[in-house]
Amino acid sequence: MTNLAAWLLTQFDELENHVMYSGGPDCEYWSKEEMVDDLQAKRQIVEDHADQHTCVVAAAREVPYVGCRTLRLLARPFAGRPGYLDEWRP
Numbered sequence: 001m002t003n004l005a006a007w008l009l010t011q012f013d014e015l016e017n018h019v020m021y022s023g024g025p026d027c028e029y030w031s032k033e034e035m036v037d038d039l040q041a042k043r044q045i046v047e048d049h050a051d052q053h054t055c056v057v058a059a060a061r062e063v064p065y066v067g068c069r070t071l072r073l074l075a076r077p078f079a080g081r082p083g084y085l086d087e088w089r090p
């Protein structure tokens with residue numbers, strides 16, 4: 001598993017913990033269950049892209065040995081978090 005994939009899974013875990021245990025109410029638009037389902041779907045995307053590879057549909061935008069564009073796009077909302085690397089920017 002690449003560093004980007006592992007880092008993303010950690011972000012999803014932290015976000016899920018926040019959603020489930022922060023004590024706040026559901027968002028007006030999404031319930032906590034829907035937010036957790038969204039994170040679970042994203043975890044599965046990460047798992048499909050977790051190892052070093054080239055994404056065929058975005059091959060022209062690949063950055064070798066950094067991470068595929070799919071994962072770099074998934075990571076973008078977390079760019080302000082500790083551990084995010086500039087080289088991951090899509």
Ligand SMILES: [Zn+2]
Binds near residue numbers: 048055069071
């Ligand atoms: Zn990929």
